Amino acid sequence: MPASGADFGVGEGRLKALFDAVGAEWLDLPVLHPADPFLETAGEDIRRRMFVTEGPTGERLALRPDFTIPVCLHHLAHAAAPRCYAYEGVVFRRHDTGSPERLETGYEDIGRASAPEVDAEILKLAVSGVSSLGAGDINVQVGDIALFTALLQALEIPPAWQRRLRRAFGLPARMAAHLARLSSPREGRPALDAELRKAAEAGDRDALTGALQARLAAQGYLDPGRSATEIAERYLDQQALTETRLSPRVIEALRAFLSLEAEVDRAADELNRFAQGAGVDLGPALEALAATAEAIGTGSPGVRIRFAAGFGRPLDYYTGLVFDVRAQNYPYPLAGGGRYDRLMQVLGAPASIPAIGFTIRLDEPSPVGAQAAGAGENA
Template identity: 40%
Template sequence: MTYLTDEMRKRLDLLLSEAGACPIDLPVLYHADLFVDLIGEDIRRRLYVAPGSNGEAMALRPEFTIPACLHHLSGGAADRPASYACIGPVFRQREDGAPGEFYQAGIEQIDPDGGVEFDANSVARAVLLVESLSAQKPVVTIGDLALFSSLLTALDAPAVWQRRLEGAFGDRKVLDRMLARLEKGGSENHGASAGLAKILDGKATSDVRDAVEEMLSIAGLTTVGGRSVGDIAERYMEKAELAAKAGWDADKLDVISRYLSISGSLDDSLERLTAFNAQEGGPLGAALQQFSDRIVAIRNAVPQGTPLQFKADFGRRLDYYSGFNFELNFDGQDKPVAGGGRYDRLLGLLAPRAKTDLGADIQAVPAIGFVIWLDRLTNA
């Protein structure tokens, strides 16, 4: 079942056109390393991958954002404004036994002047699409990696720990396990990791990467468990660095845990965040003001009466996301019917891989997107 009837397709086309989004047709097949390197472990371990005629691993597209950004890069300057409408099947293995081919629809936007109104516009479009297609009012949940990153920086988190915590953001169980490990010294197997630390002491990341690549080549592998050579090399370096550290300050870990527990309506959450920030000496910095401005913009943009809530530990597990995230749910349902977020770094990361002469010197370009799961919407 495709969950995309002719009637729904016509309605989607009309709604996306009214939103000013230009429809684009995207290929289904891509080099797998595009997703392995950039999309995050949660999805890359569920890719459908097969060898191409030249031996390179190819993957069915698991989502629209990376393909849409490649399309954008092939058409001109990376920082030109654009709004793309994407409708069609995506492919990834799903743990709930649902079909691995399912339909999504969404909008990807790029705007060099994008600010909090840019974010609010994306949320409002997602809400309007979901309401129009379902005749139900969704609950909007927002989160912000920028607030969490600002807190970690203010607490002087070691760089390797900050990367790991930011990488796990959005999965509270994983974050809690990491915090518990950090209190003990960072490694679950300190003896083995301490030996690894001695071996890698003073080694450059590039040298470790070359060694890992050679070992995998001997074994006839290019990836392990969905991780690329670069991922594995960096993980070795991280484990070695973690083993060389003593346990982190328990008071700082408590500050992080208290921050992650903040949630509620936007008004209540802003009050709690402001009080927390004052109590701890201002660790949230400019990110808190931006969050406050975004709340105002979202309230002004979405339909009146839309339920809005914030969760400090909420994030969507995609590596290319760079800050603000959101999801739409219906009451009584665990799985979101829509979700999106900012990915300002992605165009710069993709530029060297795209068939373009733009080069690799593209800086951050404000970009945001969202998708709707049409099967979940139909079931709802």
């Protein structure tokens, strides 16, 4: 493997034969891209690690921090039917240690129906790719963001906190801080006059918007930078974030879920046991996980695959199964990926398009036992 970013043999297609065998179209994507699609869809972790500059006409540009979004944009521009893609190249992200340049190869399957068999097939392909690197014994960790989302809804957590907890999924320190805040004594409320306070306490967006419009007009702000509706929405969201405190029962259920782990063939049983004990209904999300776990176990014999309910990946666009693939000779995950069924629509597709993929790191590893310099983030 190459030892540094300067020596990356981009375009060699180290796993190209593997991807060719499953009918992937090989893409050669530019290094410089419009920054907004990454900033708007990839999430906070990617945003703070990106290298962003300004183009000749003032547009924001970014060195490619991720392959998934460029592949999705290529599909939107050039394909109407389901298609799968493969690629190899350098991505650029700041890391706590090590080079900001990472050589990756990967695979994206866009447009096929979302199904347990497809998830199992893609995970098996990722395992095959890692195995071909001669990386030693392999083990896999899987999680499912849809299950956590279903739990937040079943526990009737306010929407503003659902969004915040969803963004913290897979980031243990941030999640622990949120749960500590949600279980602490309630903070004081910001001062409001009687009319605004009554509407805010009732959560009445229409009444609060009307009162704010009257205040803005009375003060001469007929065309403020933010509309009264936007101010009301933001205020009520912030009020929910500030004032919401969850009962010990709800906090205990969240912590119990996030700590749940099992071999993949036992995951559905353990989740059913958790749901019954917590008095929640995880509905179709649990049914889908059970089917996916069965397909994964059948499709990857001989590979240890473990389910962790609190395992996620630091990208906002995932919607279901997420996974990473580790090998004994590497101190960090060699492959990572998952399902992102809403990303295409966010990027401009007229409707949701099922999609799943993964990347595999190809750059030179740190010595075994060294601190991991990132987890090979990607779809």
